Amino acid sequence: MTVEKKRVSVTANGQACSAEVEPRKLLVHYLRDDLGLTGTHVGCDTSQCGACSVMVDGDVVKSCTMLAVQADHSEITTVEGLGTAAELHPMQQSFWEEHGLQCGYCTPGVMIAAIGLLKENPNPTEEEIREGLEGVICRCTGYQFIVSAVQKAATRIQETGVNLNSQRLVGEGTQND
Template sequence: MSLWEKITNFLSSGYTEQAAAVPDAPEAEPETSNDSLSRKENGMSYTISMTVNGTACSGDVEARTLLVDFVRDHLELTGTNVGCDTSQCGSCTIIMDGKSVKSCTTLAVQADGSDVTTIEGLATNGDLHPLQQAFWDEHGLQCGFCTPGMIMAGVGILNENPDPSEETIRHNLEGNICRCTGYQNIVKAIQSAAQSTKGAA
């Protein structure tokens, strides 16, 4: 059984099963060569490694540690917000291997070996990413709480389809909530970014 399967089984089993499943000492079973996680001595902590915003990083996490907590608390990248913690609002959206994911419902161990981009990684040499610029130009924010997640969701949309229709944008933003209800300008900003990057692609 792979280490990831063990973690999944552990998380999905009941308390009694968990208690029975956790031995006092780590199992002697050797890791397979495919396991990219290295298990720590106490058997409850895992060393994970990933590339975040172009920089290799690693850290020790529990099996239950959420990716958003790893990003915010361990890496101190606090631009990723937590709004609901239940995968409904999209404030915690980041890019993992090119796709937008909600980091409040992604385990940190699931991101082991991944290429992760957070809102802090979009600008280059002080120049805003085209989507950041478009949100600025189109006034795609009010209080700004949803904005990092909206922009990262927009990056995910444009990664999949560089020229999305308004309907596609609205459909793909269904998992992101703006408390200020500024959806019209958010959609316009993503359309604008799609237009501005057309020639550059």
């Protein structure tokens, strides 16, 4: 039962990447195993936990719920496309300052989901943040410091005028296909 592999080409964090994959391969495994972007994690097998959240063409997507072939020609942003240790993205900086992470396993997905939230609602209330993080699960923090991190990031992004659509590698919106 050899299955013909398909070539999947994406722009991941601003870089053109390509690999041949089985049509059934999940996007998250393509990112992790083929592109080496291991910052995105898998926490469940039923699309509940959101640890695998990435941006595909500017939208937050659970990458365990999408096939790699469906992402062909898209622009993908993972945690590796936010900031670097020397120059953290405002979301990362806020998570650091507010202690928004403990084990750090859910964190990449949570930060991506939070950026998605701020794109839609740049100045959310505490309640809106809690509601807006419906798609992600953190087992360590009890969420309180995640909420304060997102609040701080919102303020910081507004103050510094960072454009979430153009900040480094966060997707520019659909332009392919």
